[in-house]
Amino acid sequence: MMPTLNDYLVLSAILFAIGTAGVFVRRNLITILLSIEIMLNAVNLTFVAFGRALGAVDGQILVFFVMTVAAAEAAVGLAIVIDLFRHRESLNPDSFASLKW
Amino acid sequence: MTPLLIAQIGLTLFVFVMLLSSAAVMVYVERKVAAMLQQRLGPYLVGPKGLLQPLADVIKLMFKEELRPLAADPLLFALAPILSATAAFAAFAVVPFGADTTLFGLLREPLRLQVADVNVAILVIFAIASMGVYGIVLAGWSSNSKYSLIGGLRSSAQMISYELSYGLALAGVLVIANSLSLSDIVNRQSGTWLGFLPRWFLFVQPLGFFIYMTAGIAETNRAPFDFPEAEQELVAGYHTEYSSMSFAMFFLAEYINMVTMSAVATDLFLGGWHGPFLPESLGWIWFLLKVAAILFFYVWMRWTLPRYRYDQLMRFGWKILLPLAVVNLLVTAAGVLYFGA
């Protein structure tokens, strides 16, 4: 028995939920960024699975674009994290509550 | 179990053992060549002409004590050398090293001399090469020593920087060969131009070959780009704190990476197993000779050139090698468009 499209979508839903939980539950900027990567990857999986089901390459091309955006997001996000850490010596998002320092 | 399957399993084991022994041979060759370049004798006591020296080294390493700094991260400290060695071995799996053979008529179907025939082989090699960074970074970080950390950071920055040029040099060959499969690329290089010049991609991609070799030396952390282990400033770089077999694994990884790098260069630029005088079935002899020549070049470079300075390496990588690689790719692509593949 081959795994069906539905199996892949369920797996992707689980991964996406884990990513969401990570963003809400964790209080560490780096882990939050990692959780966003998990969510992006869950979406990539649906793209590839749907692309396979439709017999078209468009799904894989969208994955390509998602990865580019993820790379850009990671670069800028981590630069911001470094800058924040230099100011507050902390990675906890709650310590960046003030609008000005 | 068909005979072909048995032959394939045998081939996999054979490649594994050959890679292991190639590291041992390379240690001996490196010491001998270094000695010759410096007008010394090199190892000559253990066995005839010192041939058993690598074996003695291995036995010595095995019986040494496995040390771990108190403040090191135990799990990652143990994992790092394993990652390094695994990545080194894995990359060779997709490298073809000879024409299809029936093993002197023993098999009914021809056996491909390649552990795994993947149709995106070049990308796989590139992917595994990029995983090799982790072994080094983690070794540097988990040792909890400043020399290791600086060595690890330098090495990973270097590998990431040169990976780009490395990838672009590969892309030049891809564009000409019109395939991502290494065996296809090798087969495109059979025959000769004008009757005497072999159809190697070296002659249509001279700049690409230069970039590949330079970036390859940097990727394998060899002299003159061996900053990660610059003895004068960093003791032994990322493996400062390692001893015994975990140290041996880093050592092994370095030599196997060199062999893989040379084998890929042979497949991409030097026509793989194609060459004059020998029949196709004995092509692996040509392959071995070419790989040996490149490995000799590696050793020769190490004992001839002084080490670069770190900022010089970075400047060279980003401001000279990368633009050259981009220009090379552009010119190649334009050429393929104009003349046809």
Next chain:
Amino acid sequence: MTSFYLFGAVAVGASLLVIAQRNPVYSVLLLIASFGALSGLYVLLDAPFVAVIQIIVYAGAIMVLFLFVVMLLNAPHEDTEQDLERMASRRPAAAGGVRIFGGALAAGLLVELWWALTKNGGESGVFPGGAVSSVRTIGRSLFTDYAFAFEVTSVLILVAMVGAVVLARREVVTGLGRGRPPGPRTLK
């Protein structure tokens, strides 16, 4: 089927551990394991190109960047004494409440997605046979149908690069005429 469950289990398990881990270095490594499993799933889905790109781009580039940052910042663990003190003085019970609410929200999302997927019959969506996509077809589509998006992506990367450099640059105060003069922003 077994390989699907194997890769799926690794992906889910590793991702769970990523968010359960206190040490960011381990989180990053576990996420790499999860990406490796996803790459295996892409191979099962006849997308070897995406599988390899996944390793090269995610594991080979983005995660190295994360690891670098974690190491540069010397991996501060979550909720240091300082943080707890600071938070206690500011907003007493808020942090815990947000966590519980957020966790519940994520669980709700999972339930909802699951319900939506099982509602229209779990048996549907068998893959058609023989849809192996080659790198050639992907490339052709990428550089024709998606050429504009592709070009825009390159602009995005350029912007991200400039942004990252500007943000992470440590300003040099000692050099003559270089950097920003010490002003109120440098005071903590």
